[in-house]
Amino acid sequence: MGIFTHSTVSRKPNESMRLIVTTFVGIVFGFFIGLSFPTLSLTKLNLSSRVLTTIDFKYTEYKKSGPSSSSSVPPSIGNNGSSVNVTSKIWVPSNPRGAERLPPGIVRAESDLYLRRLWGKPSEDLTSTPKYLVTFTVGYDQRKNIDAAVKKFSENFTILLFHYDGRTTEWDEFEWSKQAIHVSVRRQTKWWYAKRFLHPDIVAPYDYIFIWDEDLGVEHFNAEKYIKLVRKHGLEISQPGLEPNKQLTWQMTKRRDDCEVHKETEERPGWCNRPHLPPCAAFVEIMAPVFSRDAWRCVWHMIQNDLVHGWGLDLALRKCVEPAHEKIGVVDSQWIVHQSLPSLGSQGEAQNGKAPWQGVRERCKKEWTIFQTRFSRAERSYFKEINSTFHRTTN
Structure with missing residues (x-):
């Protein structure tokens, strides 16, 4: 009994000190999290806004003449709160045959016989x-x-x-x-x-x-x-x-x-x-x-x-x-x-x-x-x- 009582009494100051240190660290960590959270949220919001403004996610899908979409992505929310339709398929009948699945902006139907370099900027190839x-x-x-x-x-x-x-x-x-x-x-x-x-x-x-x-x-x-x-x-x-x-x-x-x-x-x-x-x-x-x-x-x-x-x-x-x-x-x-x-x-x-x-x-x-x-x-x-x-x- 004497040994048990002595051990219990001797651990109390150490546990108290540990509790104080843990509490202090938690307060400091929470303080920094609190400071960074608004900035992180604003950064994410601004990034989303810029992406939605710069990129048009509204792909046209011709369900009658093109392949049917087996899955679709839920609509996203734009800057003004309006819904932006997003689909997972592209089908453009006016593209060259075989390229209907490509967005028109990437299609290059014509080529040339001009010689190009293996280095440097492509825009500077042709003199x-x-x-x-x-x-x-x-x-x-x-x-x-x-x-x-x-x-x-x-x-x-x-x-x-x-x-x-x-x-x-x-x-x-x-x-x-x-x-x-x-x-x-x-x-x-x-x-x-x-x-x-x-x-x-x-x-x-x-x-x-x-x-x-x-x-x-x-x-x-x-x-x-x-x-x-x-x-x-x-x-x-x-x-x-x-x-x-x-x-x-x-x-x-x-x-x-x-x-x-x-x-x-x-x-x-x-x-x-x-x-x-x-x-x-x-x-x-x-x-x-x-x-x-x-x-x-x-x-x-x-x-x-x-x-x-x-x-x-x-x-x-x-x-x-x-x-x-x-x-x-x-x-x-x-x-x-x-x-x-x-x-x-x-x-x-x-x-x-x-x-x-x-x-x-x-x-x-x-x-x-x-x-x-x-x-x-x-x-x-x-x-x-x-x-x-x-x-x-x-x-």
Whole structure:
């Protein structure tokens, strides 16, 4: 009993001191909490206000045409106490196909071929933005010819080379090649490349697109002067005049000495059904065509994915501009020479005892027939459907 009593009495002062210290610490801690709490609340409130003011959370949801929302977020309270509707889905039918789930402000439907850096600010990447695009479908054996041609195009042009022989790095012997764009796929034609790499939304920044062969002599050609004449005469589809020689196929593309531009000609008897139709008007060849941005958007869609040589395409280009006999023409004062080098023919294969070039030539002729048949059938089908619809609605 004596030991118990002594221990109880001796602990009382220690417990009292501990209680006093705990109380004091609690008061001090509470004091600081009290000071910081209003500031914390105001900070949160101001942050919420700024977010609600800066960001619009009211996404539009098209329940009829878009996917149904399986879950939704409860409405939030705005600055003035009003309810701000918030949904968990975005569906914008006016966006490009496949991008309906994106907010319109982030959609970038078009691109370009401008080269960009791997460092620095994106806004400072481009020191210049060329207004025109020129493409050549090339083999390394024609490098001197292409070097001469590229030098006829100013810094206003983006240079794009399509390599059908797979040789690209050797072109670095030319300084301009280091800034050019190189696309290499073996044994393909320029229309194969054009269909796959020149989509209208990719080349949208360019006012004019040159899609040229590699065997063109350009001694009497200046690209900037050519563009001025195209604008002056309102040409949507054009080509430079060709120096007359034995290789000339059409009278329309023959260079004239008495004018800057011509839009019609006289052909051999029976070749033209009407004066405003090809090949007497509304016609250029496919060796060196130049397209405006708007015309190219139409022509690209007309190029058939499986017909790679483009034969017959030149006779149908008139479908993409109106009136075609006024907006398609040949620029005489800026002219070129068609050297007729059979370089692409050598990329074929010998079959059934025929030389490689013979097989390529036969394929060209077949494609011409196929294209004409497809186009005429497509037009007949369209007009048949239109007439049928008209009769149904009027009866």
